[in-house]
Every structure is written in structure tokens, then in C-alpha cells.
Amino acid sequence: MKSFTGKTLRWEWREGVIELTLDHQPANEIGTAMLTELEKFVAAFGALAPETSVCVISSARKSVFSAGGDLRELYVTAAATAAKDRPTGVRAFLERIHAVMNAIDEAPFVTIAAVHGACLGGGLELALACDMIIADKMARFAFPELRLGFIPGFGGIPRLKRDLGNAFVRDLLFTGRTVNATRAQAVGLVAQLAGEGEALRIARSTAAQITKYDAVARAAAKKFIKPIPREELRREIDLFCELFTRPSVMAALKKFVEDSGPMPYLP
Amino acid sequence: MRTLEQTTQEVLDLAATHFQLPAGSLAPGDDFFKKLGIDSLQTLEMLSRLENHFGIELPDYEVQGVSDFKTLAERIQSRL
Numbered sequence: 001m002k003s004f005t006g007k008t009l010r011w012e013w014r015e016g017v018i019e020l021t022l023d024h025q026p027a028n029e030i031g032t033a034m035l036t037e038l039e040k041f042v043a044a045f046g047a048l049a050p051e052t053s054v055c056v057i058s059s060a061r062k063s064v065f066s067a068g069g070d071l072r073e074l075y076v077t078a079a080a081t082a083a084k085d086r087p088t089g090v091r092a093f094l095e096r097i098h099a100v101m102n103a104i105d106e107a108p109f110v111t112i113a114a115v116h117g118a119c120l121g122g123g124l125e126l127a128l129a130c131d132m133i134i135a136d137k138m139a140r141f142a143f144p145e146l147r148l149g150f151i152p153g154f155g156g157i158p159r160l161k162r163d164l165g166n167a168f169v170r171d172l173l174f175t176g177r178t179v180n181a182t183r184a185q186a187v188g189l190v191a192q193l194a195g196e197g198e199a200l201r202i203a204r205s206t207a208a209q210i211t212k213y214d215a216v217a218r219a220a221a222k223k224f225i226k227p228i229p230r231e232e233l234r235r236e237i238d239l240f241c242e243l244f245t246r247p248s249v250m251a252a253l254k255k256f257v258e259d260s261g262p263m264p265y266l267p
Numbered sequence: 268m269r270t271l272e273q274t275t276q277e278v279l280d281l282a283a284t285h286f287q288l289p290a291g292s293l294a295p296g297d298d299f300f301k302k303l304g305i306d307s308l309q310t311l312e313m314l315s316r317l318e319n320h321f322g323i324e325l326p327d328y329e330v331q332g333v334s335d336f337k338t339l340a341e342r343i344q345s346r347l
Contacts, residue, residue, distance in 0.1 A: 063308040063309060063312055118308050118311050137319065138312055140312075140314070175326060175328065176327075177326040178311060180324070
């Protein structure tokens, strides 16, 4: 399928480049709806791969790449489920999203996240699954999960550890703070810094350069330098489910989703 | 080294320019959430704008609960 327009995203193949655009109100939250369409996207890789060199992932939403997992859906679904059954439902969702992230991570073409605005939690995990992040200088990155009593669940910690030094990994996780694009580039999270509103244009220009190279060598290089930390990813799912069963997590999520102030509840 | 007054004025000027408000329409004691009508994503954008302008990092937890320009300027000043 060379092009697709869904309810939360769309993609289009053109001259060896797939452009995946996230476009889900209000802030590209990754819940069941986007997950289902991301599954459709990665299912198309088999047919698209032979004639694809690069995939660029970006957002059509103003001021945000993705705010991350859909915490409202997570809370509402969990609240409607008996406490003892919650881990089963959460695990099923995580298994599905991990399969998508792994498919993007090991895609036989180069993947670029063109990031502008907020790139938080699951949104950052999606960007981390890509081979390169090209960021608008106004972009901000964070893993706020610990502030609500759990950990990133879409592969964030293993992929962050794979790519970056411990000082930054721990700062990001333990403070839950957002960091700007300049800092993100300085620590190696961001490959290229773009001027305001220029991230997608620069990602396209980078993609055009990458399409010139031999496909076999490019795929071999990617496999060589970017192994997937499978064992740690499995442990992440277990740990997330273990932490999620605690009543304090539901209480924190309740405060977060019910907060109607200009800044969401985050301790 | 900037004085706190200079930092406060630069914060006000930056906000007025970005949100296309008349110069002098913002005051140090104003609640920026109310005055600018910004949401959480726009707040993060403003934080990037301030960090880039002043060449500093301002962790979210240092500005948590801050809603007026003067206190925001004080937090920035402590990082200069």
C-alpha cells in the first residue's frame, strides 16, 4: 500500500521515501486508535521495503510531535477493569506497541524522526526507534513517566541506554524534566538541529542524500550498528506491568486526566 | 551580567513579540497563563524560547507552580 490516510496518521511513498505523518487530535497521543494504524503501517513494510530507502516520520499537529501514550485512555480503560485483570490488558497493549517499535527500529531502510514541539514519553520512544532524530530548535524531549509512578513502556529505557550515556539517561528519567533540542543534540539524542519550522525540510533533504547509496550496504550497516536490546525490552514490559498494578499509579493517573488547568498534574 | 530588572524586561519583550502583543502590554506581576491564554504545549514552547534566548537550561521543576513573569525572571536569573 503506497499511500494510506487513516484517522490518526497517513503515509505516502514517493521516489524511494515513505513519509509517515502523525495527525491525531489533540497531541498525537498513542492509544489504541493510533496503535492500530501504526500496525497497518509496519505491515506494509514487506511490500514497500524493496523500493524504499528512507522513512521520515513527522507530525502535522502544531507545537507537538507526540505527547506520548494516551494516558486518558489508559486510565479510563484500567478504571473500568477489575484490578486483578489490569496487568493482562496493559501487557497486551504493550506487546502490540513493542512489535511496532521493533519493526520500525529494524526496518530495512533508514528511519528519520523529524521532530518539532513536544516529544514526550511514548512520542520520544517512537523517535528513539528511528535511526536519526532531526529536531526543530524549539523541540523539547522528556520521559515524565516516573512522575506518575511508572516507567516508559514503549521501549524507552533500553533504547535510550543503547544510544546515550548514563548521566543523561538518569537525568531524563529521574527528574522527568523536559530538555531542549540544543541539549538533546549535545548529548547525542538529536542528530541534526533545524531552524524553527525547518525540521521536515531538512529531513527530506537528508533522505534525498541517503537514497543515493547502495541498499545492501546501507541495510548491512544499520544491522551492524543498531542491534535491538530484546532482552531488556522484555524486562521493561514485565516491570511496567508490575509497577502499574499499584493503587498509587491509578491515583496519579486520575489526578493527571482530571486536571483541567493550563499545566497537567505532574508531581 | 544582567540585572533582574533587565532579565524581567527581556522576558516580557520576548513574550510580547512571540504572542504579537503591543510592547508594554505585559507587566511583571501578570499571570502569563491568563494573559497569554497558553496551554501546556505552548508553555513548553515558551520555555524553549526563553532557554534559547538566555542560553540556559531551566528544568520544569524549577518553574512548576510559577505563573507570573517576575518569578519566572527570578528563576532565569538564578541560572545566568
